[in-house]
Amino acid sequence: MPESTSSTRQTSDPQGFTVSAPTGWSRRTWLLLVTLCGALFLDALDISMVGVALPSIRTDLGMDTATLQWIVSSYVLGYGGFLLLGGRASDLLGRRRVFLAAVGVFGVASVISALSSIDGLIIALRFVKGVSAAFTVPAGLSIITTTFAEGPARNKAFSIYSACGASGFSLGLVFGGFLTELSWRATLVFPGPVALLLLVIGMQVVPRTARRKFSFAQFDLLGALSSTASLLILVFAVVRAAEVGWGSAQTLVLFAISAVLAVSFVVTELRHPHPLLRLGVLRSVRLVHANVAGFVMFGGYAAFQFLVTLYVQGSLGWSPISMAMAFLPIGLIVVVSATKIEVVLDRFNTTVLVAIGLVVFGAAYLLFLRTSPGMSYWNFMFPTMMLLGIGFAILFPAINSQATAGVADDEQGLASGLLNTFIQVGGALMMAVVTAIMASSGEAGAGELLPGMGTALIVLASLTAAGLLMTVVVLAVLRGGPAAEEGLPGGGVDIEERKLELTR
Incomplete structure (x- = not known):
C-alpha cells in the first residue's frame, strides 16, 4: 500500500490508499x-x-x-x-x-x-x-x-x-x-x-474501491451514441462528397441525418436526469472559447500532418524515419517548454495567449505555401515545424487553463472532458475536409506537389483566422465586465437556478 508521511495533511480513499508527500x-x-x-x-x-x-x-x-x-x-x-x-x-x-x-x-x-x-x-x-x-x-x-x-x-x-x-x-x-x-x-x-x-x-x-449502487438509468448511453453517430456520419458525408458531389442526394441525406442526430443529442441532454453534458455549462464564454480554440488547433494540425505525410513520403519519396525526424522539432519544443510555460500562464491573460498561439499556427500554414518539390528541408519544412512547436507550447496549456477557469469544482471533469472532445472531433472533421479537397483534385506524380495541397493549406489558415476572430470578440466581451465574463451577453448564471440544477 502506498506510503505516507506525517509532514503533510493526509487524505484517503475508501480503501485507505493514501500518498501525502512527494518524497x-x-x-x-x-x-x-x-x-x-x-x-x-x-x-x-x-x-x-x-x-x-x-x-x-x-x-x-x-x-x-x-x-x-x-x-x-x-x-x-x-x-x-x-x-x-x-x-x-x-x-x-x-x-x-x-x-x-x-x-x-x-x-x-x-x-x-x-x-x-x-x-x-x-x-x-x-x-x-x-x-x-x-x-x-x-x-x-x-x-x-x-x-x-x-x-x-x-x-x-x-x-x-x-x-x-x-x-x-x-x-x-x-x-x-x-x-x-x-x-x-x-x-x-x-x-x-x-x-x-x-x-x-x-x-x-x-x-480497489468500494462498490457503489447504481442504476443503468444513470448512464446517458443515448446521448453518447447519438452524438458519436452524428459525428461519424458527418465525417463520412464530407469525405464522400468529393466523389458523389456536394449537392447530390446522398450527401444532402447524410447531412440531414447527422443534423437530426445532433438535435436528438441536445434534446436528450435537456431531458435526461443525468446528462453527459449539462448544457448550462456552455454559458461560460471562456469555456466555449477554449473548446473552439482546441477544435481549431488540433483540427488544423491533424489535417496538416496528414497532408504533409502523404506529400513527403508519397510524392517526394522520403522514408518514414526521415519524415518522423522532420517533425521532431515540434516535439522537442513542446517537451522543453513544459517546465517553463507555467510562468507564462501566471503573467499573461490566457485569451491573449490563445490569440498569439493562433497567429503562430496560421503563419505556419501560410509559410508552407512556399513549398516546391526542389526545396531543401531547412527551407520549406523546418521554419513551419518551429512555428508549430511554438504554437503548441503556447496554445495547448492556455486552452486547458482557460477551459477550467471559473468552473465549479463539481464540473471540472466535465469541462476538461468537453475540451478533449472538441480537440479530437476537430482532428477528425478537418482531416475529412482536407481528404475531400485532395480527392477532388486528382493524383500527384512522383516529385510533384499534391493536387489541392495549396487549397487545403489556405482552408487550414482560414480556419485558424476564424478562431482568431472569435478570440478578438471574446476579449471584447470579457472586457465588458464580470456579468459578460460569467456567461452569455446579458449576464451570468443565476445562483439559485444553479443550485436547483445541481440538486436534480
Missing part, C-alpha cells in the same frame, strides 16, 4: 503512477504514431485516400465521442474496474488489428481502441485525484502524468518512423504488448 514514495506508489502514465502515453502515442505508417498501409492494402483517413479519424472519433461517457462509467462502475478493462481491450484490439489485412476490420478496431482510450483517461485521472493527497503529492503526480501525455503525442511520429521502417504492422501491434503488461501491473497496484 519517500514506495515502490508500489511509483508502479501505480507508471501504470497510469503508461496508459496515457499509449493513448496519445497512438494518435500520431500511426500517421507515419499511412503511406505504407495504403500501398500494401490498396486503400484510397478517402478510406485511408479513417485509420486516424475512427480512433479520434471513438476517443472524443465517448470521453464524457467514460468519465460517467468511471464514477459509477468503479475507477479500477473501468481502467483495467479499457487497458485490456486497447491491448487486444492493437494485436488483432496488426494481424488483419482487411481495411474495414482495421478501421473498426481503431474505433474500438479510441473508445477504450476514452474510458482509460478519465478513470486514470480519477485514480490520481483519489490516491494522491491534495497538495505537493498530487501536484507532482499530475505534473508527471501531463508530461507523459504531451511526450506521447509529440514523440509518436518518431516512434512511428522507426517502427514503420520495420513494417507498418509494427506501429499497430506495438501498443498491444505494452498495454497488456500495464494491465498485469495495474491488477496488482491500482487501488
